[in-house]
Amino acid sequence: LSKSVAVVGAGIVGLMAALEASRAGAKVEVYDEARQPGRGASGHNAGVIHVLQPPFLNRKARLARRANRLFDGLAEEAGFSLRRQPALLVYRNKASEKALALAAASLLRMLAYKVKIVGPGVFRDLCPDSEIRPGGAVYVEGYATVNPVEVLEALRGLLESRGVEFHLGVRVDSLRVGPPGEGVEIRSELGERRYTAAVVAAGPDTMRLARSAGLHPPRVGFYKGVMAVARLNCDAIAAEIRSSRRTRKTKGGGVIPWPDGRVILGPTFARVSDPWDTSFTREELVEAAEAYRGILGFTPEVREGLAGTRVKNEEKDDFYTARRGRAVFLGAIDSPGFTASPLLARWAVTTALGDL
Numbered sequence: 001l002s003k004s005v006a007v008v009g010a011g012i013v014g015l016m017a018a019l020e021a022s023r024a025g026a027k028v029e030v031y032d033e034a035r036q037p038g039r040g041a042s043g044h045n046a047g048v049i050h051v052l053q054p055p056f057l058n059r060k061a062r063l064a065r066r067a068n069r070l071f072d073g074l075a076e077e078a079g080f081s082l083r084r085q086p087a088l089l090v091y092r093n094k095a096s097e098k099a100l101a102l103a104a105a106s107l108l109r110m111l112a113y114k115v116k117i118v119g120p121g122v123f124r125d126l127c128p129d130s131e132i133r134p135g136g137a138v139y140v141e142g143y144a145t146v147n148p149v150e151v152l153e154a155l156r157g158l159l160e161s162r163g164v165e166f167h168l169g170v171r172v173d174s175l176r177v178g179p180p181g182e183g184v185e186i187r188s189e190l191g192e193r194r195y196t197a198a199v200v201a202a203g204p205d206t207m208r209l210a211r212s213a214g215l216h217p218p219r220v221g222f223y224k225g226v227m228a229v230a231r232l233n234c235d236a237i238a239a240e241i242r243s244s245r246r247t248r249k250t251k252g253g254g255v256i257p258w259p260d261g262r263v264i265l266g267p268t269f270a271r272v273s274d275p276w277d278t279s280f281t282r283e284e285l286v287e288a289a290e291a292y293r294g295i296l297g298f299t300p301e302v303r304e305g306l307a308g309t310r311v312k313n314e315e316k317d318d319f320y321t322a323r324r325g326r327a328v329f330l331g332a333i334d335s336p337g338f339t340a341s342p343l344l345a346r347w348a349v350t351t352a353l354g355d356l
């Protein structure tokens with residue numbers, strides 16, 4: 001019997017779901033309101049394929065850690081660049097910071113992460129442009145970076161070669177979800193089309209579409225991250241361990257070398273009201289770059305920047321995943337959602353198609 005799957009949203013989660021559904025032998029159609037994939041956070045993020053995600057043991061952290069390993073195969077299959085590199089959590093020459101680093105390293109080892117403490121020479125070898133002389137660093141294996149826009153383009157190419165149909169520039173207005181045997185009706189300017197199943201990964205709009213299908217999704221907030229782009233010689237993701245409580249305007253950020261030679265500094269973190277906000281000012285770029293003086297010893301010259309907005313579940317530190325009949329909803333896919341996307345997609349498609 002032939003199966004059909006509608007995917008709403010051509011961000012990373014939607015494209016991964018389309019790939020998973022196509023692998024499951026379904027006829028797949030992807031809808032996106034924008035004219036090309038990546039309008040949302042998926043096209044505007046820091047491109048880190050994460051390993052560590054505090055608090056380490058929740059669902060987000062577990063998904064990201066397992067999904068990380070799928071990216072080498074995906075990079076090869078879709079044809080995008082992936083740069084494997086360690087992350088260094090750098091501490092200064094201060095007893096309190098060294099104690100914090102040792103405690104962090106032993107906790108992470110207990111949780112079966114591959115970490116070691118390295119001396120200042122390793123940091124200097126990996127980040128020769130930095131002018132600081134740190135006390136040392138916690139060295140975490142297994143990180144990678146990608147250029148997210150390149151990943152989305154490569155996935156789109158792969159999906160098209162597998163016969164997946166794209167309806168770009170088409171907004172989905174609502175869904176009608178019947179009992180599993182009746183499938184899901186997608187309503188858009190193309191009319192009402194029926195599919196065996198649907199995966200909704202529409203970023204902030206997932207919540208509205210879930211409500212249109214009779215669900216009660218959690219409250220979400222929108223948080224913009226601005227990232228400065230610099231040219232630096234660095235072969236590791238680097239962030240600072242600090243014992244003092246300074247105002248923290250960055251979240252989960254660092255010095256992040258991309259495969260294309262550019263280095264991302266950031267992101268910053270600030271609440272906004274527009275979920276599609278990708279704007280930034282010169283001052284915000286400088287602020288993003290200055291946050292890494294502690295790692296670099298200077299503020300690098302910033303020529304370009306980018307910004308994207310996270311959709312965060314305000315009720316629980318978790319992604320929103322729900323089902324109704326054969327429709328699955330994926331929303332509040334905050335960091336590390338890019339990393340977790342292959343496994344979120346696998347779960348969504350398996351759940352939507354069930355025993356078919």
Ligand SMILES: Cc1cc2nc3c(=O)[nH]c(=O)nc-3n(C[C@H](O)[C@H](O)[C@H](O)COP(=O)(O)OP(=O)(O)OC[C@H]3O[C@@H](n4cnc5c(N)ncnc54)[C@H](O)[C@@H]3O)c2cc1C
Pocket residue numbers: 008009010011012013014031032033034037038039040041042043044045046047048049050170171172173201202203204205206224225226267307308309310330333334335336337338339340
């Ligand atoms: C600044 C920043 C840095 C980040 N850094 C990282 C990182 O380093 N590593 C990591 O793993 N994660 C990171 N993230 C998180 C990651 O980017 C997101 O988790 C992920 O991109 C979410 O993808 P998505 O597909 O759910 O949503 P989106 O990318 O928002 O995609 C949703 C799509 O749905 C479409 N759409 C919306 N409504 C409709 C509708 N009604 N009909 C049709 N189409 C619709 C939109 O046009 C959009 O293309 C970061 C996020 C930000 C903002």
